[in-house]
Amino acid sequence: MDKIEKLKILASAAKYDVSCATSGSQRESTGGLGSAVSAGICHSFADDGRCISLLKVLFTNHCIYDCAYCANRRNNDIPRAAFTPEELVDITINFYRRNYIEGLFLSSGVMRNPDYTMARLTKVVKDLRLVHRFNGYIHLKAIPGADDALIREAGLYVDRMSVNIEIPSEENLKYLAPEKDYNSVLQPMHLINEAQQEYLPVRRNSKPAPKFVPAGQSTQLIIGATPDSDNQVLRLASNLYTENRLKRVYYSGYIHTNTSDSRLPALVAPPLKRENRLYQADWLMRFYEFRVDEIVDDTHPDLDLELDPKLAYALRHPEIFPVDIQKANLHTLLRVPGIGPKSARLILSARRYGNVSSYLLKKMGVVMKRARFFITCRELGGRKAPDYQPDHLRMMFLDKSARKLTPDTVQLKLF
Amino acid sequence: MINYQYDGTFPGFLSAVFEIWDRGRFPARIVPPEVAPGLFEETIEVKTADDRAGRVWKGIAKAGGKQLCQRLMHVFLSRESGVEDLMLFILRQLFDNKKNVAGDLSVEEVLRFTQMERKVLREVHRLYMFLRFEQTADGTWFAPVSPKYDVLPMTLNHFESRFSDQSWLIYDTVRKYGYYYDAKVVEEITIDNPAFDKETGSLPLEAQSADEQQWQQMWRSYFKHIAIKERANPRLQRQFMPKRFWKHLTEKR
Numbered sequence: 266m267d268k269i270e271k272l273k274i275l276a277s278a279a280k281y282d283v284s285c286a287t288s289g290s291q292r293e294s295t296g297g298l299g300s301a302v303s304a305g306i307c308h309s310f311a312d313d314g315r316c317i318s319l320l321k322v323l324f325t326n327h328c329i330y331d332c333a334y335c336a337n338r339r340n341n342d343i344p345r346a347a348f349t350p351e352e353l354v355d356i357t358i359n360f361y362r363r364n365y366i367e368g369l370f371l372s373s374g375v376m377r378n379p380d381y382t383m384a385r386l387t388k389v390v391k392d393l394r395l396v397h398r399f400n401g402y403i404h405l406k407a408i409p410g411a412d413d414a415l416i417r418e419a420g421l422y423v424d425r426m427s428v429n430i431e432i433p434s435e436e437n438l439k440y441l442a443p444e445k446d447y448n449s450v451l452q453p454m455h456l457i458n459e460a461q462q463e464y465l466p467v468r469r470n471s472k473p474a475p476k477f478v479p480a481g482q483s484t485q486l487i488i489g490a491t492p493d494s495d496n497q498v499l500r501l502a503s504n505l506y507t508e509n510r511l512k513r514v515y516y517s518g519y520i521h522t523n524t525s526d527s528r529l530p531a532l533v534a535p536p537l538k539r540e541n542r543l544y545q546a547d548w549l550m551r552f553y554e555f556r557v558d559e560i561v562d563d564t565h566p567d568l569d570l571e572l573d574p575k576l577a578y579a580l581r582h583p584e585i586f587p588v589d590i591q592k593a594n595l596h597t598l599l600r601v602p603g604i605g606p607k608s609a610r611l612i613l614s615a616r617r618y619g620n621v622s623s624y625l626l627k628k629m630g631v632v633m634k635r636a637r638f639f640i641t642c643r644e645l646g647g648r649k650a651p652d653y654q655p656d657h658l659r660m661m662f663l664d665k666s667a668r669k670l671t672p673d674t675v676q677l678k679l680f
Numbered sequence: 681m682i683n684y685q686y687d688g689t690f691p692g693f694l695s696a697v698f699e700i701w702d703r704g705r706f707p708a709r710i711v712p713p714e715v716a717p718g719l720f721e722e723t724i725e726v727k728t729a730d731d732r733a734g735r736v737w738k739g740i741a742k743a744g745g746k747q748l749c750q751r752l753m754h755v756f757l758s759r760e761s762g763v764e765d766l767m768l769f770i771l772r773q774l775f776d777n778k779k780n781v782a783g784d785l786s787v788e789e790v791l792r793f794t795q796m797e798r799k800v801l802r803e804v805h806r807l808y809m810f811l812r813f814e815q816t817a818d819g820t821w822f823a824p825v826s827p828k829y830d831v832l833p834m835t836l837n838h839f840e841s842r843f844s845d846q847s848w849l850i851y852d853t854v855r856k857y858g859y860y861y862d863a864k865v866v867e868e869i870t871i872d873n874p875a876f877d878k879e880t881g882s883l884p885l886e887a888q889s890a891d892e893q894q895w896q897q898m899w900r901s902y903f904k905h906i907a908i909k910e911r912a913n914p915r916l917q918r919q920f921m922p923k924r925f926w927k928h929l930t931e932k933r
Binding site: 268269272273276277279280281293294296297298299300302306307308309310311312313314315316317320321356359360362363364365520534535537611614615618619621625628629 | 905913914
């Protein structure tokens with residue numbers, strides 16, 4: 266089989282992994298090939314609108330496991346292929362030199378056993394770094410069940426490592442993938458986190474000390490393949506952020522590929538709206554200083570599909586509004602619908618020079634058609650009239666967003 | 681109102697600044713060469729003088745800091761009409777009122793200045809994203825670009841450090857000039873070879889390296905197969921990757 270055919274199979278097999286970030290790693294040029302900039306660079310956008318920044322491929326789509334949700338499961342009748350390390354290195358370098366990509370995102374099905382697979386992956390990244398002096402970005406999957414020493418070795422050559430949890434609760438994981446359990450996934454995550462913490466103080470004392478996974482680790486959760494609630498999903502994510510110091514949790518709306526498996530829901534379309542709401546909630550936790558229990562709790566276990574989670578929060582908490590633009594602190598400003606982290610900081614810097622008018626707010630990028638119901642500033646007085654009651658506001662915002670919400674984006678309830 | 685007409689270069693702009701303060705005459709405007717003078721307006725043609733420009737440049741750095749110098753340069757590169765007014769406003773505050781207002785977004789001019797700078801920097805980043813090299817028969821890597829603003833010089837450090845071991849040539853097909861890097865230093869060039877198509881910047885097949893087409897085909901195939909059909913979203917794709925970039929994108933040609 267030639268390279269182009271292999272690439273076709275192994276790119277198709279890797280496409281369901283949604284991560285593509287290249288941020289968080291600064292690699293200065295070494296005189297060889299490549300650099301990484303901390304903001305990250307996307308190089309293209311695929312027909313589904315997702316960014317292409319890394320060459321995202323599987324090393325092989327052969328797999329010894331039979332997880333119900335995975336397109337590459339053992340019992341699926343699909344074409345299989347495997348790269349040699351040399352082929353993969355060659356493609357990476359040639360794509361990189363043409364400025365197609367920022368680097369490599371290498372994942373793999375498990376062939377023979379986890380140790381064998383992890384050793385092959387490590388060989389690719391070592392060859393790239395040591396033989397070809399490749400200094401671009403590398404994101405590597407850690408294979409659950411592989412020996413600690415192998416994962417620790419690979420961590421020295423890559424920018425980011427990730428282990429996918431895929432199913433947001435252990436009981437459902439065991440139902441869909443009887444050969445797996447949470448421990449096998451969480452264990453490498455703890456290991457990576459520990460190793461990162463070990464290397465940090467060393468680097469503080471001596472700069473040339475090696476970096477261990479400098480761009481941190483990430484994971485992915487499949488949404489809609491199991492009946493897990495948004496509360497479960499977001500609590501898990503919040504724990505991963507705080508306990509394992511993950512940089513990112515990705516949410517991937519389930520796409521019904523393995524149609525013959527009756528354990529899976531027959532979704533007509535992936536639950537894109539729910540996925541979008543989860544990302545919004547995730548952003549609230551990472552950039553807006555929200556705690557997970559402020560977004561979902563036992564009484565509201567699922568996110569409102571019709572309203573974004575921040576607006577929903579604002580309508581549940583009328584007591585904190587209206588917010589005075591001239592006096593409120595950053596934490597409070599970030600809670601106002603229509604104000605983002607950028608505009609909140611612009612407000613802080615602009616109000617040192619004087620009063621901030623609603624015209625200026627608009628110019629700063631504040632979405633006034635939302636924010637104006639929740640703030641007071643120079644010419645917008647406090648509004649206590651019944652027009653601005655939560656129920657009324659909800660109806661008003663719904664009317665506007667109802668058009669966007671077509672029935673097929675709502676997930677079917679099958680459980 | 682006196683119009684100071686400069687030659688369109690950055691030193692020319694700085695020379696005009698010098699003359700305005702030299703003559704001590706406001707109200708004044710600095711206008712680019714393509715603007716026709718109004719019937720009842722006095723227009724002074726400014727001669728570009730490097731020593732004067734240098735003095736203004738140093739003066740700005742001293743009063744406003746290096747960062748302000750850079751920001752003025754960025755905004756200047758936009759070449760949008762009216763940016764001279766915004767820049768002059770900031771310089772007037774700096775020199776006459778001894779105030780660096782560049783951070784005060786509550787001032788309309790400063791806000792527009794900041795937004796203009798953001799647009800220019802975004803264009804720089806888009807070159808990082810969408811530039812595509814092709815290997816020529818002699819091993820040089822060639823990339824045609826057509827940025828909205830004249831930002832090619834601002835990208836050189838990035839490409840030099842990233843592709844430091846390959847010789848490359850980046851050519852701006854809008855402004856008809858480029859930069860050549862021989863794996864040691866970067867120099868500005870123009871291309872006079874009549875066989876080269878300056879409008880499109882496209883390389884004829886025979887000028888490409890033997891396996892260039894094979895790699896391009898592989899990239900196109902990768903591009904096609906990495907997309908998830910069930911999630912097709914052409915609108916989102918165009919939003920992130922506007923059509924004006926497609927003509928130089930291997931995967932979209």
